[in-house]
Amino acid sequence: MQDLGVAQVQACLEATGPYGEALSEWLFDAGHIVSVLNPAQVKDFAKSLLTRNKTDTVDAAVLARFGVAMSPPAWRPPPPAVRLLRALVRRLAALQQTRQQEHNRLMVADAGVQDSIQRHLAYLDQEIAALRQRIEDHIDQDPDLPQKQQLLETIPGIGTVVSHTLLSFISRIETFDRARQLAAFAGLTPKRHESGSSVRSKTRLSKIGHADLRKLLYFPAMSAIRYNPLLKAFAERLRHSGKPPKLILAAAMRKLLHIAFGVLKSNQPFNPNILAKTA
Known part of the structure; x- marks a missing residue:
């Protein structure tokens, strides 16, 4: 950047997994402002520009225009x-x-x-x-991770392997104000499609979030439905109301993440009596 006579830039790039994270961290460490964008959001922005071609040059121009028009927030890497x-x-x-x-x-x-x-x-x-x-x-x-791991493993359905992976994604729980924000980060919030009084599509997961985190929660949620008293009762109520198995599992994944948020945010171990009102 300095070769171009620019000391600092705001770089906008799409979240593309490990490769994108490595570039984001390098730019941040070099002193630049970095905005990591959701690819779905950029794709919709490109459609609004009536972009007909998709090349590296066109994609770069779209990202630049997105940064100017939307002023996305600055991203900070994890510790x-x-x-x-x-x-x-x-x-x-x-x-x-x-x-x-x-x-x-x-x-x-x-x-x-x-x-x-x-x-x-x-x-x-x-x-x-x-x-x-x-x-x-x-x-x-x-200094901080062992206690957070112990807290997570008090939740039925979360063992050592899952707690390790959860810590790598959500150990900075202070970056989320509400459990719903964390669920949105994982793409586990529901997506509704309604228009007028006639269009009522099935509610689905938004999946606009971290796919690795969703994948991680799949089997723990299945286990939690059987052994976690809150999730077991929660899933049972959904079954009695006629909800299909896939929807129940997705809801259990979201609820498990909500419980993890509550445990880390409160710095207190899992207590079904305290959390029962949220199940």
């Missing part, structure tokens, strides 16, 4: 400890996915390559174990 935790958690998930793929290959592999796959599986198991230990050590060495 270094949370950045590293998120990187470790993502790496662990990638290795676990690779291991599952190799395990599936082993089931149908020719005898001549089974030894190779088994050696790779043994290596992956070693790396996965080492990463899990590194994540635990990293959390233990932080």
